[in-house]
Amino acid sequence: MTIKSRTVAIIGAGTIGLTLAWHLHNLGYRVKLIDPQLANLIQAKSSSFAATGILMGCTYKKKKGRSWQLRKRSISLWPQWCASLQRYSENLTYRAGILFLASNKFEENWQRQMLLDRTGIHMRQWDRQKLDSLTPEIPKSISSALFSPEDGQIDPKGMLASICLQIIDKKIEIIPKRVKKITRLKDLWYLQFECGQSLTSHWSILCTGSDFSVPSSESSNSFETQRIRGQSLHLQLANTISNRWEYWPGSVIWRGNSLVPISNNEYWIGSTIETDNRTKGSTLNSLLNRHHIVPEWLKRSNIIKHWQGIRSRPMYRSSPILQLVAPRLILATAFYRNGILLAPSTVEWVLKCVRIVDRRYSYEAG
The missing domain is CATH 3.50.50.60 (FAD/NAD(P)-binding domain)
Incomplete structure (x- = not known):
């Protein structure tokens, strides 16, 4: 046959x-x-x-096992996939680099350990001075960050x-x-x-x-x-100023949130924050304001579009x-x-x- x-x-x-x-x-x-x-x-x-298209392989917390191997292999294959897909779509966008923000001592220690463990992967730490160069600003409560240039983000809709x-x-x-x-x-x-x-x-x-x-x-x-509600938001900054997202990497991650700059004054933010199939009135509020470290410019942003969907997680x-x-x-x-x-x-x-x-x-x- x-x-x-x-x-x-x-x-x-x-x-x-x-x-x-x-x-x-x-x-x-x-x-x-x-x-x-x-x-x-x-x-x-x-x-x-409802995904934000984060391609996080190199900075996965585990460094062995099947999940780690699948992530590593995918990260190595994605450049070839991007090139193939871009032949069919001029609007498909890949954004290089992920910046992980440390909001407490535990996350700072994790980042230092990641730098020690991931030999051969080109990660580097950003201090507060480097973070201060970003526009719009990163909250002052963030003391440091870990930048992974080999990870990135692809436009899932495109x-x-x-x-x-x-x-x-x-x-x-x-x-x-x-x-x-x-x-x-x-x-x-x-x-x-x-x-x-x-x-x-x-x-x-x-x-x-x-x-x-x-x-x-x-x-x-x-x-x-288990049924998990995932969602993402397309947002616009309240004050339109030129050169927004200057020096920002492809995406920024903090405490389960992922933020992706997509244009001069627009961005996506996403997170998985529910564990059932019910719609809750506070869902969007929780996504925008969780953990008390969200900058004011994010709280004042206007929602352009909201995606959501039920994902499946093994138990x-x-x-x-x-x-x-x-x-x-x-x-x-x-x-x-x-x-x-x-x-x-x-x-x-x-x-x-x-x-x-x-x-x-x-x-x-x-």
Whole structure:
């Protein structure tokens, strides 16, 4: 059986599902992209649109284990991905460098330890004098910061829009339906939709969040996920002065907040601050004013747009879940905050898995 005769059903059209669809199609697979939001692909809004696109790999707190390896690999692949995506979108923006602000002694000690531990990575510390050169100003309560030039930020909206246009251009089959059940049928996977229709595929790749589970008969490793509300804001400074964000790096992070300068007087800010699916009136207030170290210019900023979405975080195990749970059935889900960061290493892992399994099947069939 040739690659062109093999069908891959990708369930879920967030960052991971979209990028996998694009790459598998380029390899010659017949891809079916399935998500109930896809009635209009350009207007579909997955939780990925609530991301700020932070690519934080080098400054990850851990320095070993699978998560660290995935981050390192993604950071090394992102320049190549950016170059490829920018061929299709002139509006796609990559911003180099992340600055981590220290608001207490614990964070200052972490930064010093990071400088000692990360040999071979070009990080450096910024003192208060260096921070004072930034406009608009950094709060005086911040005593120092750690700058990582190899990390950065990519515009998630531009990235996803670019991939969506490619999916449309390549005429990848889009199925705007919700999968109700998936079962094994000899060497195929049988997908049943809530509307009563069905299809079969050689591969099924589950990239959904917490609204779909693997058939218990197909997985000995059960898992649970927690629903996390993620959100981001597009803001505008109240006082428009030229050369705003002068000397600022690609993004700034402090106490779980990420701030990304995007134009002369505009910026994004994002954070994950809820653990359920309820909308709370104080959500935006908490995001703008948390930790009592927010500068006045941020508090006075005007909200242009607000994105939010429910993300999935694994319980009792590390994120993400990447697993071949049955023959030609892959789980690639529960990325929590890091779907955009880990997209390159995840795509690489899935493609390697698909190639190995299909090579074995072809050998056995021959």
